[in-house]
Amino acid sequence: MSTCATIARRVSPITAAILSLLSLNAAAQQASSDASPDAPANAKLDTVVVTANRKLESARNVPMAIDVISPKDLDRLQLLDAKDIAKVAAGVEMTNDDGRQNIASMRGVSFNPDSGVPVAAVGVHINDIPVSSNIAFNALYDLGQIEVLRGPQGTLRGQMAPAGAITMTTHAADLGRLGGELLFTGDNKGGRNARGAFNLPITDQFAVRFAAVHDENRLNQVRNVATGDESKGKTDSWRLSATWKLTSDLRIELMTQDLRADNHQNKQVVGDGVVTPFSLGRAPQLLTVEDRASVTDKADEYKTKAQLTTAKVTWSLTDNKSLSFVAGHQDVKLDQGFDRDAGNVLPGTIIWQQVNTNFKTNTAELVFTDDGYDFWNYTLGAFYERTKAQSNVDVSSGAFLLDIPGGTTSKALFTRQSFQLSKELTLAAGARYSELTTEQQSTASVPGYTFPPSIPAQYAKVVDKPVTWGLSLTDRFSRDLTGYVAAGHSFRPGTYQVAVLNPIDPSLLHMGPEKSDSLEVGTKGAYLDGKLNLNLAAFVQRYKGFIDHVPDTTYQYKDPFTGKTLTDNSPFNSSGDARVQGVEAQLIYRPQANWELNASTSWTKSRYTGGSAPCNDSNGDGIPDGNGPSKIPAGQQVAMCPLRGSMAEMPKFSLLGGTEYRFVVGGVQPYLGAQVHYRPGFHSDKVNFDYQSFTNVSLFAGVRSASGNWELGLFVKNALDQQRLTTTTTSNFALGVPGLGNFDSGYRTVASTTPRAFGLNARFSF
Secondary structure, X not given: OOHHHHHHHHHHHHHHHHHHHHHHHHHHHHHHHHOOOOOOHHHOOOOOEEOOOOOOEEHHHOOOOEEEXXXXXXXXXXXXXXXXXXXXXXXXXXXXXXXXXXXXEEOOEEEOHHHOOOOOOEEEEEOOEEOOHHHHOOEOOOEEEEEEEEOOEOOOOOOOEOOEEEEEEEOOOOOOOXXXXXXXXXXXXXXXXXXXXXXXXXOOOEEEEEEEEEEEEOOOOOEEOOOOOEOEEEEEEEEEEEEEEOOOOEEEEEEEEEEEEEEEEOOEEXXXXXXXXXXXXXXXXXXXXXXXXXXXXXXXXXXXXXXXXXXXXXXXXXXXXXXXXXXXXXXXXXXXXXXXXXOOOOOOOOOEEEEEEEEEEEEEXXXXXXXXXXXXXXXXXXXXXXXXXXXXXXXXXXOEEEEEEEEEEEEEEEXXXXXXXXXXXXXXXXXXXXXXXXXXXXXXXXXXXXXXOXXXXXXXXXXXXXXEEEEEEEEEEEOOEEEEEEEEEEEEOOEEOOOOOOOOOHHHOEEOOEEEEEEEEEEEEEEXXXXXXXXXXXXXXXXXXXXXXXXXXXXXXXXXXXOOEEXXXXXXXXXXXXXXXXEEEXXXXXXXXXXXXXXXXXXXXXXXXXXXXXXXXXXXXXXOOOXXXXXXXXXXXXXXXXXXXXXXXXXXXXXXXXXXXXOOEOOEEEEEEEEEEEEOOEEEOXXXXXXXXXXXXXXXXXXXXXXXXXXXXXXXXXXXXXXXXXXXXXOOOEEEEOOOEEEEOOOEEEEXXXXXXXXXXXXXXX
């Protein structure tokens, strides 16, 4: 039986439920249409326009689940950082818990950049250019729209992404408007954010726009009990855009952006602080999640310098034919330093690790579109991207050096064919042929000696030539009701674990490519005379060889000089088969012209179905733990545990809801609103830990001018002040001390929700 047939068979209960729901929705739609429209026209919800298919169209006609975040949402909900997107998109998480790694999760799948896989499970694009998470996971300002696209991506835009993609569009320079806006947000927890933009039409064919942001905050709000210092971060960024309308048919949009981030972050720990087998000078101190404490002798330091330039040329050849060219350049420098002794086993001694990384990426994409036919329309495109990267690792001021060069090259040809089978029925098929070249290497040195390169030649340069595809059938039952079925096949290249210098079997370090097949069934409808929108989707996705990252794991090897069996620790990767299935729903309701309610929910079950991973297993029961030395079976270099449970450290269920009510008093418009994010408690198989539930309630109130050119508001975030762990390590932090053995610090490193914050925001447009 084929993979797609197997997926279709397994998703049949979900499909049947959705098809039944479609019938109910159609009946409800008919009843709604037959009812007399008592509500005023301005109570209807606005049509949401998206660019998911590289053209402007109603979100209701796009055969995929989409979350849309408008500029109004960004300001109203105080979404100042890309990681805040998770507050308005159920089932999506964007985190940076340790200050270093940006991790995006969607539909039960996470991506850790430490795995070395050059293609993320969740892609991020700015102005249709695939961008590094180091550029995207920062301050948000002067954006036109954010779209969260769920499910496999890549047949029409940039790189492949099996779980989904997040697209951001910056405000282009406006040829017809002179003016701008200034915005300020501040809170009682050290947060200060000032941003603004100014648009200047120079002629009726050329305009420029300048935007900037300055942001200061206390990051994870953790205080170091050893030094008294608090976490603190600062981000400065500016953006210059230009629009040049050469002719009525030829338009050029340019954007260049500079970003500088300087963060000093304390690693949060919890535990009794009892060092075993004995203390080396630090007294134990009980620390809980409410203490929000760190114990290192020095805060981690993370500095980012990033430049991004995008260019888009659009040529309308005829009314229905167009040619567009999109290009981008990224230059990112990361200086990341941290104390390796996170549990302060050696008080007064800083084991500093400095990682300096620089990578440059050039991207170009050419797309031809023909929408001039009643029955058949198509898109043809070509994509090229080249990344060159260099990382240098310095441990303990030259005691150990690591040189890690690398790079990727992606070439692709793609097409999308659309067939209008009837007035209501549309069949679309997309395919992409790619040639992906991945280059990796690492070379270590100590004073007086340089080790041989750690990656064998056959894995140092790997070329993959996958074909990925997408297929959808869309039925417009009526003007306000659409149903769809979509299937897709995705691919991610494999990787080889860098920086493992001791002799170890390459099969433990090399992971082959990852493939996945998906099926999604959904419906999108408008009801109650356009005052209510309801979108539903059910999906299933099967992964073959899903690549994940495994934290530091003990392994053993034979010393080539002495012949003795020694042990060491290293991160590893894992590869296993998995299955994801789930249901998503979005509801927006405007009962009155001045009152809106919204809710979205996601239920996703992601489970491994086969495979194993390197692990620390002290009792040999096949379940990862940190209760003592790992029990490595005879003849093996590392203990292996069956992959089981969830693929990501996320709950199956999440729920978001919000409302805003406005009224007019004396020519101004006061407003009240709330946003709620419920994250239930769950057991994490990855770290064998039970997380508590968390209900994040944000409240806001203020007043706007009748013209909308100014606004003043107050807000409170995490109004219930719930302090919850959001991530944790499997066991306490341990440090090997030469000549004395391995020491348990009595603390495990964690991340937690930020405390309640009160603040104000102001906006002035001119």
